[in-house]
Amino acid sequence: MSLEHHQIKAAFSKAAQQYEQHAVLQKEALERLLERVDFDAFESEQPFSPQTILDLGCGTGWAVEPLLKRFPDSHIIAADFSAQMLNQIKPHEQVECRQTDAHAIDVHAGSIDLLFSNLMLQWCDEQTVFQEIKRAIKPGGLMHLTTMGEHTLHELHHAWSQIDDKPHVNHFVPANELADLALRLGFEDVIADSELITMTYKSVVDVMRDLKNIGAHNTDDKRSRGLTSPRVLKDLTKHYEQFRTEEGLIPATFELVYLRAKKSSQDHGLSLRIKD
Template sequence: MIDKERARRGFERAATHYDRVAVLQREIADRLLERLDYVRLEPQRILDLGAGTGYAVGALHRRYRRARVIALDFAHGMLLQARKRGGWLRRPWCVCADAEALPLADGAVDLIVSNATLQWCDLERAFDECLRVLRPGGLFMFTTFGPDTLKELRQAWSEVDGDSHVSPFLDMHDIGDALVRARFADPVMDVERLTLTYTHARDLMRDLKLLGAHNATHERPRTLTGRARLAAVERAYENYRDAGRLPASYEVVYGHAWVPEQKPGAGGITIPLSAIGGRGRSGGRI
């Protein structure tokens, strides 16, 4: 279970320097937004769920010039950075709120885009809220991380102690099942595996700290990590060195699903064929 308050504080502290190290987050945001090329949708209102410093907002404005974009994040500091980003056709509405309790009316938006956010949420609650605020026929597109993410760091820590030091990540199939339970229609899931490399393990741990991606599990150790244990983790991580570099693996999960034309309880489920088009680069429907 994630300690949401600790996670929020981590991102508040990271807001001013987040963009310096968010290389992976920008890359997967770009890949997620490319998938909108295969979707026939003309949204009037778009929710960027977990907008962070607003990287995706400009791209959404350029793609959907008539749409109003709502940038929502649970860290106020992130939204302050988003307001400074500029270069937009018009400023987004910035809303500081939790994905598990969206302060939006039922059916208020046509499209939700969420990049690298859902791993910090209770999926059942977040998916229920996304279904609620999307209009019938609306689209939900997201990325999150799967269980092989940071597997080297997790294994290195396991050789030092038995505590929880790396946040857990759900399997793609479990995420898809959660979409079905929330009563989304036609969920489609796929995975990419990306790797960042570092000279030293401490460089990876520094980047995670700068991103605000702290260990926020309730099971985390509540004492400071001493130098001796950090040194032991670095030694254990050396087992993964290849061609002079240390890998940090990321299992990136992509998902999308539609809201039924008649929401659950309204007497049926239909998805217009006109809203679905093309195939993604990986061969799956997008």
């Protein structure tokens, strides 16, 4: 996935003010990810209580309160590369807001018990971020994250493909490839699964507007740079029609991928970069 990093940062920074009112999918993904953390923390054969939690790509800090509720003695580092997103987080004595890039996380090696990340990885170079996460986590520490899978926005991708061959929709890494990458980098007990979530809208314009309002519009460096003309938008709507529901709504499917992995309790070294 070829993405322009500065464009992604600018998009999410611009979306910070209206992010919470539009990010319905992010809220749903957060709840489902927390359920998986709950299982490891309270229901597994080896329950854990993390002292230091890194919420990587925290956005406006939705995860902070539920994480503190579950782990009241923990210290949470709410990390995001957008200062505008971090500015939305309410001050708390156990929460430290830190502006940092997921590709070079500003934390000490082996300092994190739980890495928590909700719908951030899809905007990153996955290998570099996994290496940084592995460096940051303590031996025996856990990573729990969500990201977008390969079937995300397949309706929009199909509709655009009938118009031209330019990359109008971001492409995302399949769940099995993410799991394989985590294993290659030395993570243990890797579990990856996914599910489809369908959002519905009144029009194609509403789909595109919603993506823009959460900073998730197309950022591929080979994308078309011009505005979508009325004629092209009319064609796009026509090709999207085949997906319209019986209720007359436009669906947008998102593949939500969950990845859980553990850093070996014997791993006290730094991760090495793997060359393809």
